[in-house]
Amino acid sequence: MFEDTHDEHVLLTPGPTPIHPKAQKALMRNMLGHMDPEVFALNSEIQNDLRVMYGTEEGAFTALLAGTGSLGMEAGFANLVEAGDEVLVCANGSFGRRMAEMAARYGAKVRLVTAPLGEAINPADVAAHIDGVNMVAVVHGETSTGVLNPVPEIAEIVRHSGALFTVDAVTTAGMEPFKMKDWGVDYAYTGAQKCLSAPPGLAPIAVSERAFARFAARRSPTPLWYCDLDGLKDYWVEHTYHHTVPVNLHYAFHAALRAALEEGLEQRQRRVRQMGRVISRTLEPFGFSHYVKREAERLPTVLALRLPEGFDDAGIRKALRQREISVTGGLGPTAGVIWRLGLMGESARPAPYRKLMVALSDLLGEPSLVGRFDDVVQQEAGELALS
CATH class of the missing domain: 3.90.1150.10 (Aspartate Aminotransferase, domain 1)
Structure with a gap:
């Protein structure tokens, strides 16, 4: 037994990490419907707090995906990459390699910039391979080896290229400096169960206006319906039905994120x-x-x-x-x-x-x-x- x-x-x-006591308590709240005005008010607070955590531009789109950090990773490629796009992926561990595999599955022509295990990506290698790419993707903190990649330096190179910049912030956002607006990051994601000590099952994302413009110019529909940015925006901004969100996980996440910002x-x-x-x-x-x-x-x-x-x-x-x-x-x-x-x-x-x-x-x-x-x-x- x-x-x-x-x-x-x-x-x-x-990961996962111990659940914050306030998140544990919030998880036990009585259920409300996902279209309840109180839940929409809670979601709005979550969106504002995520903007602070990620350091976004004012009014940037933030949301919680109903899945773990890997869904956050996949949603970025599903919405922002089309068949034939050139995507440069920085891979110096298991999760950089996962990025490359996902991008390829969505039809991207993947260029790899690598580094030996236990070493960070060299920004000069990014600069040497960036011509003509549509997106650059990097893992900020490579969980598999304990390496911190130089995202600010890579961001400066990407800024002058016209490419979108996607950053895996799974083991950094909420506990390490993250400056989405200042660095010019277009898409970022983490997992609720990592630095924020909330229960697993949510992937907090942030999307720049530039990324939304690229999304709007897609030549074909988003292949992943569940995390289509338009559908997500319908629910999170327009408050119309898209899918049933895990309300109690939202309660717990809100409490954990607020505790982090208060600390x-x-x-x-x-x-x-x-x-x-x-x-x-x-x-x-x-x-x-x-x-x-x-x-x-x-x-x-x-x-x-x-x-x-x-x-x-x-x-x-x-x-x-x-x-x-x-x-x-x-x-x-x-x-x-x-x-x-x-x-x-x-x-x-x-x-x-x-x-x-x-x-x-x-x-x-x-x-x-x-x-x-x-x-x-x-x-x-x-x-x-x-x-």
Whole structure:
């Protein structure tokens, strides 16, 4: 029989993240219809808050897609790419490769700009391949390797090309600087369950006026009806029926996003960086090291740590899971090589990671590990009280 252990389980994965208490409470609200005036008022607040989070132009179209971040990714290509379009995709990990596959499925002629695993995309490589492209697509924070790609620098190159600029902000929006208007991003998306610590099932998107103009000039109808921009705009702006949205997920998302904005995006950026330093400084003496060598290229929200020599990755993670602690290993070539520790939203706090250190201290036979963690937290708390 299934045993409910959600109050005890420690979730330290790169998504989903622990649900914010306010979002958990909002999730239990009584149901309203998706066409109810109160729901439309809630949606309007969500749209305004998303404009703040993404840093959009005034009045930019924002919305929640009823699906996870991968639907946000696909909706961008479905609406803004047509057969024969030239699309340049920056791929230095699993999710950049997924972008390339999706673009190709919608008929794009895909050009790839790549970088070795654990390294960021070089903007000069983008500049060398951008002539004649209709769209440039990049993952801001590559979840599979813990790399932060230089989106502002790439954006400056795209700005002078006339191409649309699509950015996967799944592990950055809500916890890292994101300036859609200033950078010239045309389409951005994330997942509710990432930096905002809301339940999975929603993909918050933002669309520029320039992207809408490109969409309006399409030569053929959007192949993905469910996420057609006109249909979405009918519901979110005109308040006419398109499909039934998951109202209770909207309640929870609204609460989580509002909590993030009330905490302050700059404070959240400081908090995640501090927690990254706490964890890496704690584990370095025990043989863990940064997988991403250049500090400027490290994604703060997904800490990728190379495992010590001889470390039993699968065995230790299984033992942790038996103690109600979930951590995530590498994907593909990095399986057994790294751990990817989530530092998004409510996971970027000392309490859950202290539980990890207690367990690792026992499993690795390193009694000093917990004390070291506590000492480093105290040192970091001089700048910002971590709780």
